[in-house]
Amino acid sequence: MHAPPLQHHFPDIEQQRHAAKLGTWIFLSSELLFFNALFAIYAFYRVKYPEMFQVGVSHNMKWLGTINTAILILGSVCIASAVNFLRLARRGPAIFLTLVTCLCGIGYITIKSIEYGFHFDEGIYPGGAGHFFVEHPEHGLKAFFTTYFLLTGLHMIHVAIAVAILGWMAWWVHRDRIGPWGAYRLGLVALYWHFVDTIWLFLWPMFYLMGART
Amino acid sequence: MKNYLNDETTIWSWVATTDHKRIGLMFFVLTILALMVGGTFALLLRLEHLTPRYTIMSAFAYNQTFTLHGVIMVWFFLIPSIPSVFGNFFVPIMLGAQDVAFPRINLFTVYLYLAGALVVFIGMVVGGTDTGWTFYPPYSAQTYTALMPVLVGVFILGFSTILTGLNLIVTIHTLRAKGMGWMQMPLFCWAMYGVSVIQVLATPVLGMVLLLLTIDHGLDWGLFDPARGGDVVLFQHLFWFYSHPAVYIMILPAMGVISEVIPTFAHKNPLSYRAIAYSTFGIAFIGFLTWGHHMFVSGMSTFDAGIFGILSMFVAVFSAIKVFTWTGTLYKGAVSLKTPLVYVFGFLFLFVFGGMTGVAQATTSLDVHWHDTYFIVAHFHFIMVGASLTAWLAAVHYWWPKMFGRMYPEKWAIAAAILVLLGFVGTFFPQFLLGNGGMPRRYYHYAEKFQPLHVMSTAGSWVLALGLLLALVYLLWSLFYGERAPRNPWGSRSFEWSAPTPPPKHNFEATPVFPPSAYDYSRPVEF
């Protein structure tokens, strides 16, 4: 139950924690800008091919998207409570809830892969390849599905990274018998998960709800 | 006497150092190498333009040369030259801290820079790409030259820039000395803060754009392929959303150096500290709104061109405020003309002239004639070489005593400065006239009537190269034979001069107590 190593150049532990949190937030800002370029591509092509995007959105399976969103929100609630429990020095539930978040992440990835499988069956491949685009030769659809694969693919990679880090943190909390002082490190990873969840909260209506009346 | 240079001299102590001063030195050496490589490409380009047709290389080699000149100079010299070298070295000392907030990440940025440089070097050796540093599809998606290594190399380097920015922001927020508020900080730290904000918020978009181009070129997903619903103007939007703030990444540190050099050599407080501090933020944020002025004739809608035109004008207002404040600082001061100040005067004239031609291009109708001609080449070289390189040279001479404990030879330095400034004007002023005459950019084979101006420009480039070589020679000479530098050779009140020369591993013997203002020349110097 030792305190974290106070690095030589920080005046006190509170300053070191604030620096770590600010550093993570700045990293998350740069990640958000990383996604921002793809949001701009989505907006550009949606304005250029409005009706084709409606067709594309109504083509995606709304139910799978909604289940995925619910899973991510559940994961976000679990990891936030896990940090809170660790701060209350109750390590058991903290580790358990972190593992539940990992499971949510894995669940999200499996559902997403199933959805990709459905698309591949229908002949929808990124880059406008596949026989689906022979029957529907409009350009807007090619642009929509390429943007869809890019955005959701990149987001899925980020969820996979989050699951890996959360698994490692759960093991670290268990191995080193971490007390409340270490809660801020788990909090940093929780920030990353919440960020991934917030991105999906926007991706979900963009690809599943906007214009999907059926 | 123990200092950060001879503290421990094993190779491992340098390779795995977490001391922000050693990391600054490593970046210093790397960026000078990049400047040399980029500079030789520039001289080759100028040689090629001595005659309208074939001179020393073929069209294909010429296209590769100007592309690599652009990539190396922009990403490997200009962007890291002041933030990664002087930002890493001096911001902790100016704040009274022992090191940056995340020393290990700081070391990681050096290795990211090396990895990016290696990958681009492989690309250069394997065949080099001929798409220009702007990589516009569909040509960049179709070229059969080695485009992928260059894209991946710059992608890796982008992360090095982001992490440097992250490091400096957290350092300035959390590691300021006791009693040093935001308005007591030296102005260089304000400039580093502004640059880091742009680095963190703009470079990710470049990373994504280069990734998309790699996918388009390699996997042929046709995101920008018009035959499959793509739109080439979209790539230009995303590329210039990064590249215009990148231009401010290059000029803001230069402004930070000038805001340090002028008060020191004029022994006077800046005309208004808040004006410079707030206009740094103005440039950092309004800089993000103006990227459309690169695309007035590229098929963008007329309404959008109007919006971007007026927004580009407002950025110039903040630069003008800074220039007004610097010139005002000299008023009623005690000015001693040393080499850094000679470079600063060069900076003032070239930056204002270059900047105002920028405003001229923001008037949309004039840009229709000037776009993609040598007028644009002259404009951005006035800012990148005339302002940013001159400020980098001023910073090198201003902080040379503090970094190495040796004084540079004053007479030689002023001669080199005069050579550099005259060589620069000789090289790039004729290019303004070439641009007016309608000579397009990236032209290997040009009309006969432009030849006299090209010969003048090439002669100027030799003088500029001579001046830079002379500076390199006497600076290396001063490392071994220069006279020992005292703790505060310029009598400056700025905080970094309170540390011993050259500073020990933890910057200060005891935790420093700084006077309330870094520019108070109405009281005698304390250190």
Place this chain on the structure above:
Amino acid sequence: MNELLRQILYLPEQASTISNDIDHLHFWVIGTTMAGSSIVFFCAIWFTFRYRRRSEDQLTPQVRAAPLELAFIGFLITFFVVVWVIGFRQFVRIRTPPQDAMVVYVTGKQWMWKFSYPEGKSTIATLVVPARRKVKLMITSRDVIHSFFVPAFRLKQDALPGMYTTLWFEAKSPGVYKIFCAEYCGLDHSRMWGDVLVLDPEEFDRWMEGTPTEDVVAMPAGYHRRTIADHVHPEVNPAPFAMTVEARPRSMADIGREVAEKRGCLSCHTLDGQPHLGPTWRGLWGRTVTLTTGEKVVADEAYLTRSMMDPMVQIVQSFGPIMPTYQGLLDPAEVGALLELIRSLRSTLPDDARYPVPLVDQAGRPPLQHVDPDRAKVVRDLPAELTP
């Protein structure tokens, strides 16, 4: 004054009506630029001497100058906004073509400009327009981004593949003005030149009636007019021991072309769109092809390779089963090179694009509203060899 300033700033002659206004704004803005930077420079020099340092420990007062600074900012903002307003109004004038303008279609292709007139006439690298008449250019590109730039008119517009951009001008007086390509487009970007040949309206009508360009106007002596073969002309690109055009690194498409000639593909297939014994390869890549069985197939790598190895399975409608199989004759590298050749010929215009050339007024088609009917009728009745 206008002529003097134009000479000093090395600007080309003002050949289009808009170029005078642009140059006036140009002189104003450049003038203030020069003035501004020299004022700053001489202020700095003057302060250096007036307040040079007399003794090392000389102390200086704290000076405050907020009102002067605010005045300076106010003046700057007003100057910028005024310049922007004038500039943007001219820009809108440049970018909105008048209704009654005569239309010419411009197509940028890798390293040459092609012009086609709705009356059916088309030329390479020479745009012939009547003087004192508004001309609207419909600009597009067949492969990469080019930029149609005429310095004498102070006008420029990017040629985007897959999209039509417009540019209009009105030439003041007859003459020959240079066209440059301003957007980097590959190896011979620096040789993608052309000429705007401005003729008097009567001469233009004679030219439109079919008299070849050389007879209509006497070119200035020694004026080298660009033709297709130019970039291989030794005098134009004498690179004796460096990389000549032929020796430039051959892309897969060039190798594919040699394989096609060697293997006899070009005896039945064509590369420039003309129908022949076999389907043409231009624009074939990615196109939906209907087979003799009525079924639709996308002509991608899979289909092309299969039809190379086993041609009888999927024959394109209205073509005979006359292709021999190349199973075992072509090694994989050659197949790859052929595919790359076909891919390089793909049409970047969207399938439903309106391709402008040649649109001669025919019975079964809607009237060409932007062409004066009488001229179209005259041109249509001309003998075939006079309208390429």
Place this chain on the structure above:
Amino acid sequence: MSERPVSVWLFPGIGAVVGALLILSFVLSYVEMGRWTTWIHLGIATVQSALVVWFSMELFESRFSVRMLAIITPLFVLLLVALTAVDPATRAPEEVLVPNPTIEPEPNIHPIPGIAYPSGAGGHGQP
């Protein structure tokens, strides 16, 4: 991360509110809203993410520098998305051009004059 732990039920509560908004947005997707569809869905998503950011990411107790960052970065997203989307929205409408004269190949006539299809076996003319 301050040291003061919050009540155990705060985060499940926030999760419930965000879940409710999720269901609302899902239901609304069946309602025909015409022009407002995009803005309503994005509005709900903004409210959801604001809740997550303010509570789960402990923004309510962070110092000013972190909050400033959480406000500025979405502004940059809005900036790029808006200015990029304005371009295709305000482009001049495509010119109306005469369609390209496609040459329909008549069945039995060979495209090149003078060359006839080999009739009989392998002949092209069979229906």
